[in-house]
Amino acid sequence: MxxxxxxxxxxxxxxxxxxxxxxxxxxxxxxxxxxxxxxxxxxxxxxxxxxxxxxxxxxxxxxxxxxxxxxxxxxxxxxxxxxxxxxxxxxxxxxxxxxxxHHHHLICIRCGSIEDIHLGSDVEILVDQSLSDIASQTGFTPIHHSLDLHGHCADC
Amino acid sequence: MxxxxxxxxxxxxxxxxxxxxxxxxxxxxxxxxxxxxxxxxxxxxxxxxxxxxxxxxxxxxxxxxxxxxxxxxxxxxxxxxxxxxxxxxxxxxxxxxxxxxHHHHLICIRCGSIEDIHLGSDVEILVDQSLSDIASQTGFTPIHHSLDLHGHCADC
DNA sequence: CTTGCAAATGACACTCATTCCCAAATATTG
DNA sequence: CAATATTTGGGAATGAGTGTCATTTGCAAG
CATH class of the missing domain: 1.10.10.10 (Winged helix-like DNA-binding domain superfamily/Winged helix DNA-binding domain)
Known part of the structure; x- marks a missing residue:
């Protein structure tokens, strides 16, 4: 990368x-x-x-x-x-x-733990493209994106 | 929805x-x-x-x-x-x-402001599917996802 | 429309994650 | 080694957010 x-x-x-x-x-x-x-x-x-x-x-x-x-x-x-x-x-x-x-997170909203996850490059590319399209329309300068899944971890 | x-x-x-x-x-x-x-x-x-x-x-x-x-x-x-x-x-x-x-955010890492944005449903569907695939492999119970773009807003 | 009771209010005290302060220690330069 | 700049760490200070509690409010039953 x-x-x-x-x-x-x-x-x-x-x-x-x-x-x-x-x-x-x-x-x-x-x-x-x-x-x-x-x-x-x-x-x-x-x-x-x-x-x-x-x-x-x-x-x-x-x-x-x-x-x-x-x-x-x-x-x-x-x-x-x-x-x-x-x-x-x-x-x-x-x-x-x-x-x-580059990676994302599983965030447990009960115990607060965070775990790393990796998404397929097809998803990443599509997300990146959509976000920068929107950013450029708004005059926003993108630096990085965060994509987290919130829920309950296996232990909770 | x-x-x-x-x-x-x-x-x-x-x-x-x-x-x-x-x-x-x-x-x-x-x-x-x-x-x-x-x-x-x-x-x-x-x-x-x-x-x-x-x-x-x-x-x-x-x-x-x-x-x-x-x-x-x-x-x-x-x-x-x-x-x-x-x-x-x-x-x-x-x-x-x-x-x-359902929507996402532009987050300015300089002034801390947050603005709402909406993504196309094709992106949402792909993201949702990828995330729930990963979650099910880990025993994680998804509740919602957050997808934020961090950078500098037009004012900064 | 009272009376009784649980939920809600708001002023203020308190907690605790994070930052600030500063004198001592350590590294860098000449 | 001297002079200068950065870093360290203990403890004090800051301040967002939460807890406390006496008072008030909303609702239900008579």
Missing amino acids: TAESLPVPGDEDYLAEMHLHIGARLARQEHRYTSGRRQLVEVLAQANQPMTLPDIVAADPDLAQSSAYRNLDVLVRSGVIRRLSAGGDHTHFELAEPLLG | TAESLPVPGDEDYLAEMHLHIGARLARQEHRYTSGRRQLVEVLAQANQPMTLPDIVAADPDLAQSSAYRNLDVLVRSGVIRRLSAGGDHTHFELAEPLLG
Whole structure:
């Protein structure tokens, strides 16, 4: 999908290459890729599902809450991480699409959990085309779309 | 789309009929359709775009903040109003789809505004089918989907 | 049209997710 | 190493949203 040759999750040193990409991206914006930020990215990469701040801190208790929030914000602004507002108490965070691939979500409206799903490319193409048609009529500049299915997860 | 014969927005006494529908729906759940709730619905019906609580109170200063929040919640639980989490400071509310029709949103990631859009039925059908295919494989029970386009609005 | 009772109201206190603050620590540059 | 800039983390502050409770309102039965 992207012109850059990103390694895929099955890759041997997927994490190492990903860190290089992210470090370069942060450097371009005069930000340092510190260990705290690296830990954040690793937690999200290993979970491969959107996480809340309590999830993240539980997964790596070395992370300080205030720094985690601040660094999540830096990474969101740099396009490394994406912020999801699912309606529960906490915002969810996940790696951005260039790192994770384009996908959508199953959102449980009872327990607030979020799971990733992938749609067929035929659907994606049609959706993208329809949305950009509408956007251009309104003077809206599209950046990305979100398509989520809300309902009850298997556990609920 | 629905079996019931709801009046359409062009209708003479659209509001009156809508209030009847909502009153009946609330009564079924042992709730009263009080003047505060009616005002809430009228504000949202007239704005025909999702509003935050400050928007709502500004549009009708008679509404008390705590009651407005409580009644919004009652109306959400009763399926009259839908809650949207757009990522800004405030949650947005809009009339639910049975009253407003199925639609999607343009969400400005700079100013937080939300605007309604409608997609062609071919897109809707394809999306619906794809989503329910995936859901059934996962044991997820779909209730509704949301498809939003994020970007910059014409004003930003 | 009272009386009784459950639901609703609104002012205000409170919770808690997130942001702000700032002095100490760490990295970068010359 | 000195000088400068960014980052860190603990705790205080912010503010959207919720809870509390005494008062009011709406409805039903007599």
